[in-house]
Amino acid sequence: MSTPTSEASIPLHETPLAGVTTVVDKKAAVILSVMTAGLLLVVAFFPQDGDTTFRLAVPSDFAQLPRVTVPSTLTAWVLIIVCLLCAGWSIVLYRRKLQTPLWLMVIYSLGWMIGFLAWAASGGTIPVVGLLSGSLALAVPLVFGALGGVLGERSGVVNIAIDGQLLAGAFAAAMIGSALNSTWAGLVAAMVAGTLVALILGLFAITYLVDQVIVGVVLNVLVIGLTSFMFTQVLAPNAETLNSPPRFTAVVIPVLGDIPLIGPIFFRQSAVVYLLYIAVAVVTWSLYRTRWGLRVRAVGEHPTAADTVGINVIRTRYRTILIAGAVAGMGGAFYTLVSVPQFNREMTGGAGYIALAAVIFGKWDPIRATLAALLFGFASNLQGVLSVIGSPVPSEFMLMLPYVVTIFAVAGLVGRSRPPAADGIPYRKG
Amino acid sequence: MSSAVGTEQHPPTEPDEAPDRNRWRETFREIASGGVTVGFLAVLLAIVVGSVLIAATDEQVRATAGYIGARPGDFFQATWDAVWGAYTALFRGSVYNTNAVSFDQGIRPLTETAKFAAPLIVAGLGVGLAFRAGMFNIGGRGQMLMAGAAAGWVGYQFDLPAVLHLSLALVAAMIAGALWAGIAGLLKARTGAHEVIVTIMLNYVAFYLVFFALSKQSLLQAPNSFNPKSLPVKDSAQLPELLGDQYNLHLGFVIALVAVAFAWWLLERSSLGFRIRAVGLNPEAARAAGINVGRVYVLVMLIAGALVGLAGANQVLGTVTSGITVDLDAGIGFDAITVALLGRSRPLGILAAGILFGAFKAGGFAMQASQDIPVDIVLVVQSLIVLFLAAPPLIRTIFRLPAKEAK
Amino acid sequence: GSAPDDSSDGGDGSTTAASDFLPCIVSDAGGFDDKSFNQLSFEGVQQAADELGTDFKDVESNSENDYAPNIDSLVSEGCDVIVTVGFALAAATKEAAAANPDIKFVLIDDAADGGDDGQTFDGKADQPNIKPLLYDTAQAAFLAGYAAADYSKTGVVGTYGGQPYPTVTIFMDGFKQGVDYYNQENSKDIKVVGWDGKNGSFTGGFEANEKATNTAKQLIDQDADVLLPVGGPIYQGALTAIADSGKDIAMLGVDADLFETDPNTQDVVMTSVLKNMKVSTYEAVMSAESDADNFDFTPYVGTLENDGVGIAPFHNFDGKVNPDLADKLDTIKQGIIDGSIPVNSYLNQ
Amino acid sequence: MKLVLRDITKRFGTLVANDAISLTVEPGEIHALLGENGAGKSTLMNVLYGLYQADAGEIELDGVVQHFSGPGDAIAAGIGMVHQHFMLIPVFTVAENVMLGNESTGFAGTLDVDEARQRVQKISDQFGFHVNPDALVEDLPVGVQQRVEIIKALSRDAQVLVLDEPTAVLTPQETDELMQIMRELKESGKAIVFITHKLREVREVADKITVIRLGKVVGEADPKASNAELASLMVGRPVELTVHKDPMKPGPDTLDVERLRVIDAAGRVHVDDVSFTIRAGEILAVAGVQGNGQTELTEALLGLQDRVEGSIRLHGEELVGRSVRHILDAGVGFIPEDRQTEGLVGAFTIAENLMLNRSHGEPFVRHGTLQLERLEGFAKEKLEEYDVRAPGITTLAGQLSGGNQQKVVVARELSRDVSLLVAAQPTRGVDVGSIEFIHKQIVAGRDAGMAVLVVSTELDEVVSLADRIMVLYRGRVVGIVPADTPRDVLGLMMTGERPEGAIA
Ligand SMILES: Nc1ncnc2c1ncn2[C@@H]1O[C@H](COP(=O)(O)OP(=O)(O)OP(=O)(O)O)[C@@H](O)[C@H]1O
Ligand SMILES: Nc1ncnc2c1ncn2[C@@H]1O[C@H](COP(=O)(O)OP(=O)(O)OP(=O)(O)O)[C@@H](O)[C@H]1O
Numbered sequence A: 001m002s003t004p005t006s007e008a009s010i011p012l013h014e015t016p017l018a019g020v021t022t023v024v025d026k027k028a029a030v031i032l033s034v035m036t037a038g039l040l041l042v043v044a045f046f047p048q049d050g051d052t053t054f055r056l057a058v059p060s061d062f063a064q065l066p067r068v069t070v071p072s073t074l075t076a077w078v079l080i081i082v083c084l085l086c087a088g089w090s091i092v093l094y095r096r097k098l099q100t101p102l103w104l105m106v107i108y109s110l111g112w113m114i115g116f117l118a119w120a121a122s123g124g125t126i127p128v129v130g131l132l133s134g135s136l137a138l139a140v141p142l143v144f145g146a147l148g149g150v151l152g153e154r155s156g157v158v159n160i161a162i163d164g165q166l167l168a169g170a171f172a173a174a175m176i177g178s179a180l181n182s183t184w185a186g187l188v189a190a191m192v193a194g195t196l197v198a199l200i201l202g203l204f205a206i207t208y209l210v211d212q213v214i215v216g217v218v219l220n221v222l223v224i225g226l227t228s229f230m231f232t233q234v235l236a237p238n239a240e241t242l243n244s245p246p247r248f249t250a251v252v253i254p255v256l257g258d259i260p261l262i263g264p265i266f267f268r269q270s271a272v273v274y275l276l277y278i279a280v281a282v283v284t285w286s287l288y289r290t291r292w293g294l295r296v297r298a299v300g301e302h303p304t305a306a307d308t309v310g311i312n313v314i315r316t317r318y319r320t321i322l323i324a325g326a327v328a329g330m331g332g333a334f335y336t337l338v339s340v341p342q343f344n345r346e347m348t349g350g351a352g353y354i355a356l357a358a359v360i361f362g363k364w365d366p367i368r369a370t371l372a373a374l375l376f377g378f379a380s381n382l383q384g385v386l387s388v389i390g391s392p393v394p395s396e397f398m399l400m401l402p403y404v405v406t407i408f409a410v411a412g413l414v415g416r417s418r419p420p421a422a423d424g425i426p427y428r429k430g
Numbered sequence B: 001m002s003s004a005v006g007t008e009q010h011p012p013t014e015p016d017e018a019p020d021r022n023r024w025r026e027t028f029r030e031i032a033s034g035g036v037t038v039g040f041l042a043v044l045l046a047i048v049v050g051s052v053l054i055a056a057t058d059e060q061v062r063a064t065a066g067y068i069g070a071r072p073g074d075f076f077q078a079t080w081d082a083v084w085g086a087y088t089a090l091f092r093g094s095v096y097n098t099n100a101v102s103f104d105q106g107i108r109p110l111t112e113t114a115k116f117a118a119p120l121i122v123a124g125l126g127v128g129l130a131f132r133a134g135m136f137n138i139g140g141r142g143q144m145l146m147a148g149a150a151a152g153w154v155g156y157q158f159d160l161p162a163v164l165h166l167s168l169a170l171v172a173a174m175i176a177g178a179l180w181a182g183i184a185g186l187l188k189a190r191t192g193a194h195e196v197i198v199t200i201m202l203n204y205v206a207f208y209l210v211f212f213a214l215s216k217q218s219l220l221q222a223p224n225s226f227n228p229k230s231l232p233v234k235d236s237a238q239l240p241e242l243l244g245d246q247y248n249l250h251l252g253f254v255i256a257l258v259a260v261a262f263a264w265w266l267l268e269r270s271s272l273g274f275r276i277r278a279v280g281l282n283p284e285a286a287r288a289a290g291i292n293v294g295r296v297y298v299l300v301m302l303i304a305g306a307l308v309g310l311a312g313a314n315q316v317l318g319t320v321t322s323g324i325t326v327d328l329d330a331g332i333g334f335d336a337i338t339v340a341l342l343g344r345s346r347p348l349g350i351l352a353a354g355i356l357f358g359a360f361k362a363g364g365f366a367m368q369a370s371q372d373i374p375v376d377i378v379l380v381v382q383s384l385i386v387l388f389l390a391a392p393p394l395i396r397t398i399f400r401l402p403a404k405e406a407k
Numbered sequence C: 001g002s003a004p005d006d007s008s009d010g011g012d013g014s015t016t017a018a019s020d021f022l023p024c025i026v027s028d029a030g031g032f033d034d035k036s037f038n039q040l041s042f043e044g045v046q047q048a049a050d051e052l053g054t055d056f057k058d059v060e061s062n063s064e065n066d067y068a069p070n071i072d073s074l075v076s077e078g079c080d081v082i083v084t085v086g087f088a089l090a091a092a093t094k095e096a097a098a099a100n101p102d103i104k105f106v107l108i109d110d111a112a113d114g115g116d117d118g119q120t121f122d123g124k125a126d127q128p129n130i131k132p133l134l135y136d137t138a139q140a141a142f143l144a145g146y147a148a149a150d151y152s153k154t155g156v157v158g159t160y161g162g163q164p165y166p167t168v169t170i171f172m173d174g175f176k177q178g179v180d181y182y183n184q185e186n187s188k189d190i191k192v193v194g195w196d197g198k199n200g201s202f203t204g205g206f207e208a209n210e211k212a213t214n215t216a217k218q219l220i221d222q223d224a225d226v227l228l229p230v231g232g233p234i235y236q237g238a239l240t241a242i243a244d245s246g247k248d249i250a251m252l253g254v255d256a257d258l259f260e261t262d263p264n265t266q267d268v269v270m271t272s273v274l275k276n277m278k279v280s281t282y283e284a285v286m287s288a289e290s291d292a293d294n295f296d297f298t299p300y301v302g303t304l305e306n307d308g309v310g311i312a313p314f315h316n317f318d319g320k321v322n323p324d325l326a327d328k329l330d331t332i333k334q335g336i337i338d339g340s341i342p343v344n345s346y347l348n349q
Numbered sequence D: 001m002k003l004v005l006r007d008i009t010k011r012f013g014t015l016v017a018n019d020a021i022s023l024t025v026e027p028g029e030i031h032a033l034l035g036e037n038g039a040g041k042s043t044l045m046n047v048l049y050g051l052y053q054a055d056a057g058e059i060e061l062d063g064v065v066q067h068f069s070g071p072g073d074a075i076a077a078g079i080g081m082v083h084q085h086f087m088l089i090p091v092f093t094v095a096e097n098v099m100l101g102n103e104s105t106g107f108a109g110t111l112d113v114d115e116a117r118q119r120v121q122k123i124s125d126q127f128g129f130h131v132n133p134d135a136l137v138e139d140l141p142v143g144v145q146q147r148v149e150i151i152k153a154l155s156r157d158a159q160v161l162v163l164d165e166p167t168a169v170l171t172p173q174e175t176d177e178l179m180q181i182m183r184e185l186k187e188s189g190k191a192i193v194f195i196t197h198k199l200r201e202v203r204e205v206a207d208k209i210t211v212i213r214l215g216k217v218v219g220e221a222d223p224k225a226s227n228a229e230l231a232s233l234m235v236g237r238p239v240e241l242t243v244h245k246d247p248m249k250p251g252p253d254t255l256d257v258e259r260l261r262v263i264d265a266a267g268r269v270h271v272d273d274v275s276f277t278i279r280a281g282e283i284l285a286v287a288g289v290q291g292n293g294q295t296e297l298t299e300a301l302l303g304l305q306d307r308v309e310g311s312i313r314l315h316g317e318e319l320v321g322r323s324v325r326h327i328l329d330a331g332v333g334f335i336p337e338d339r340q341t342e343g344l345v346g347a348f349t350i351a352e353n354l355m356l357n358r359s360h361g362e363p364f365v366r367h368g369t370l371q372l373e374r375l376e377g378f379a380k381e382k383l384e385e386y387d388v389r390a391p392g393i394t395t396l397a398g399q400l401s402g403g404n405q406q407k408v409v410v411a412r413e414l415s416r417d418v419s420l421l422v423a424a425q426p427t428r429g430v431d432v433g434s435i436e437f438i439h440k441q442i443v444a445g446r447d448a449g450m451a452v453l454v455v456s457t458e459l460d461e462v463v464s465l466a467d468r469i470m471v472l473y474r475g476r477v478v479g480i481v482p483a484d485t486p487r488d489v490l491g492l493m494m495t496g497e498r499p500e501g502a503i504a
């Protein structure tokens, strides 16, 4: 036998298996090699003379971290070598039929990214704090949307209407927030709006067993139509009364906010962002640690089984997607109560679909989905930062970056992922 | 649809009562079994909702509502005016312009409807075909952009005899669209990457690629111009107008009809179509029967992309011949999804749905121009129609129809 | 409420028109609420219509598909003059103009030049019944750039746009030239971030959204203390970014005088680069009515000289800017007008 | 607790699954419910369990009429059920599965998993189940999964326990253990409904027998009644319980498998070091408890498995690494284990299903175009030949009954010229009539010189079809023995014990 048979994770006396071996796929090795080659080529063909400065602090810190200035091309080459080593090592591991460990991936990613930055930002200053906090900001609606998506699909309801929920949330937040001149009222309105969209989704997908993808897609169109129509007919004409909501401004969390690097990135944000932290924590905890979560997952994996132990599948699904809708709606509020205090037609720009990508990319797990959304936020913010500095890459290509990254991630790293078994399948009782 | 987002194939836990993988067909059988009445009522309901919106946001109506107690007549008069005005305008803009002096002028809207229907039909076929293989092609926009760019480039770059030039441009468009969609198919087949994600992302990538090309003199941008726009397409590459100059209807519509015929043959009569349907309805069984599922995914996306590509060509070579721009897809890539859904992913259904939506599009302009009603209302009505048609039981409940035994 | 005596009144100005002259306007995909050229041109038409006591028609486009049909539907509504806003509508306008020689077309931000092959430029619109309205905003932006450089304390000023369209980058070009001019005049080294003459930062659209805010933040992260956001509502992003930064940062408006059009900006807007589309559109429509028969179709180019472009007063910043800045700007303005100070833009190449 | 079902009627559309069925089960009694596939047994029990709502009739517990709006009510009333198709969530642990539905929780609805663990442990120890509370259910062999089901029921201290075809997935030894458990439960005063169609078992444990056919009670029977009596009562006509087949006339080696090893994506080794040969005109039957590598073995033969090591040679041609289509064309016929997912496209017509694996060329495809009229002729012919009971060739396969669905699959595979037939669970969930027919077809194929590999978890079927028997345990060959090997030996082998000289 070519590969060793080892008794692994599953205690064999309980399994009908002949054994367990580790299967390694070469994806990791391939991806690392390709990425390294790519970086190597750009640096080789467009060498940058000059230095790159990494600024780790913001003026408002009292503990000022130093600026780090490095020679661009040299640094790039050094880090390329690091990448080459990592890639080589992962190839060796593959030959030895061993998985590429996570830490190697992490080191590689850091090396690659810093190397790329050093090259691309030559002659400029990378505001690390701004880069990361901006990424977070761009990711907020995506994370809310992704959380909503995860909840829905874990209960077996595919939610393509995330975009609709975000948009409806943004609209409601702007309108109610302005009318009552209260940010919190706006936030609540956004949650209600998201819930309403979810309710329609439920009505058609759960009660009337209409294909969930159809409902989702059509709902997005419906919400775009409605909000745009109302925008032109109602909001735009009365902009000052109905489309100029107050904003959630950044709140510095006492002690935490003063931690160098971490503080300015995570703890000098608006209330909505703090809500996001809470949402991620609560969703994760309740999904995996509470009775409610156990039942949601059961309903998403095997509704009939859940039914046979007296769990009301339909009610559970409704409850879950309504909550999911509220969460996604909150994300919508971010557009009009934090980013810019006004609503514009189709202002989510398809963010819901990106969130959907994050759900799948994150393998239906709240934490992983959050990370996926953050990665996307990072890529899009990096694009901006570099074009401000005036990078050698044309702005159109920088604008492409986040989407290309996502494709690579989904094709290369995730591959076939296993959704909840009953995901997207309406439940009929006999 | 077997690979709805997040619903890859999974071994059913209870073989005997395996979940019906064929939820497309099922939903659509529902639509069909809904029968004419239900269909009619669904459309009616959608229009009613639209009317409510129109009335509710009409100044006149709101003004009169202020004193509805005092003079209710005004209110109802105003409401009637608003709604009636809107839908007559819709009719004038999409079927026959009753204000027109001559018949030739009067019938023009109908030709406009056909003009707008053409790209919706071909793109709808592209989306629908993918649906039939259990794939969700949200990438219409990107495929149209790449195809349109290719067609446009061929269109202004070369000097060729008319027929040859046009065919060459069309072929270029189909190839470009096919390749762009093919990426998604290939990635799904090879790495299992979810086509929904990939096609969405490719939309953005295509947009910025074309944008980049349009801002570089060396690439697509018109010489000594500064706008992100290419040179206009040469006459020899344009889709000839069918009914002479006073109408905009061009060959694109005929191409759409041909495409419908082709798609029908492909799905119902060809062996590839047989495999496509098998894969769409039950990938495991297809695989066990020696059908290379991965290859089918790739082929389907290639064909779908080519069809959507035709929509791109239709835009650049027919509807807006003044040159390539980044918004040549004009939202058709997404509308195509609704068209495919309404058409139940069947070629003939898509033909009908495409014409209906074309009419809405054409009528929308008149509605906006004469009644000041934003065209977005059309989106609302369209999506409501699809929703209601998909849920006959709902319609029955609403209109108190006798519930009829499903299956 | 109580019923009005004459209930036939109301509606969107559907009053029995004093004259049967019908001015109309088509927006580009930006829509009439873009706080930018669509809106200003719209107001121009509106003002003209009000003064003439006539009705007027306006339609918005959502995509390039809509331009031709929108213009057609206006034609069939019987418009006498049709204002089409934006270079994107050039082609559709040309076609409609050819098909309807007796209707006057006013095309904003494009010369409608280049012939059918798009290559033969004769300095006139390709159709005799099109009047192009163009604006050499680089001249005004030049002044703004100078002012910004003069005001900046950090030595860094920034600009960003919606999309790299010429009508957008022409501002950024002028702005950069203004800063460069300041540097050579006063042998300083004020840096411009966000535009290097070819590439720069763009939000990728003309909506006020997170990207707009974020781009502004990124400029601020580069220590810019004067921002020039170019592209309708995206200045909203700058506003929020400035508010969040807690720093003392000035903003420059474009098209209209933001101080007037958006009171929320009054504390941060130093001045605005004016593009007087409202006036020129208004005038075009008026003369289309008054002397319909010998209407002047020669292209109009707004410059500092004819006040088609300019910069707004400093308003609240009067005290903050250097006292002699205003006079300095006047002399530069003269220099630009008499050509002693060259300002390059795609309009004068 | 005493259970009384009175005139229970349940319809599915036009099909009457239960027709005024009455049944009484005393506490401390094991009541066997006998009936062939589709008779209506599960339906009746699902009604009792509140899963289905009866169209007529009533349920009575200790003289009190019950109204179950859902399983919740039934469970609360003390009814427990081990379903025919396990109602376990594969990705959950045993403890999670057991606690699901009546979770004990701490602060803010936090799950108290420890409590569940102990619950499982307690019951497991009480009946000697040896179940690890933290094991993932999907990793457990079906035998263990079934115990989890029983624990689930007991942990909600059910007084009436329904076991729906519990033995279908057990080795004879495991079956005996189960019987023992049932007796213990009976002693503890529980009322037990035991569903099966295996007569031997019934006679062993049942105190009372009720036979159901086509949704009606066709009679009570005495446990001492003979197999033949019971069988004819069940099917409504005398049936042959054994297959008639002439001694084989083996030809040259057709299939040659050497050191086969099948690994799944997660690295689990399902088949290990398996070698065997099948000669033309020979039936090799694979015995073993479900989930010991049979599925993976057959899939590997068809090229449906990705990670396969070793060699599979058909007439000397290496098949490992070839495409499914190539293997099919090379002359391999395949009756998959699960007709609904792998055998048929439910939404296709019978005709379309008959050409499912021949969509690449003659006779049904020419120049990429379907030859519909030719297909029509063929389909009509096969419908006759394999007496598929269906309105016509355009009937959707999904609407056929299991037996008829299986006949369509068999017809498709046997009407190509195949030199090797791989038949996995060829008669699972199929009525007796169809079983006889399908068995005859398989034997006919063998007599015509086909090499046949039959996989079945039903020992009866294995014994009646096999020329030689190969027993698999944990993906390895325990032994290859003659067809006349006694059941108890086979049963022992199915648990991994290797009697001496067990290689034939
Ligand atoms: N889950 C279900 N939903 C709808 N109809 C079903 C379902 N299960 C079975 N049927 C219908 O019930 C009938 C019998 O099918 P089933 O296969 O369950 O019984 P069977 O005992 O296997 O049949 P046979 O005795 O012919 O093998 C068929 O018409 C089938 O369509
Ligand atoms: N949900 C359902 N919808 C429609 N028909 C059904 C359904 N469930 C069962 N049937 C049909 O009702 C009849 C009785 O089915 P049931 O499952 O009770 O048979 P059974 O006696 O349990 O047979 P088996 O031994 O195969 O379990 C069969 O024809 C079956 O196909």
Ligand SMILES: [Mg+2]
Pocket (backbone or CB within 6 Å): B016, D037, D038, D402, D429
């Ligand atoms: Mg059955």
Ligand SMILES: [Mg+2]
Pocket (backbone or CB within 6 Å): D041, D042, D043, D084, D164
């Ligand atoms: Mg049963």
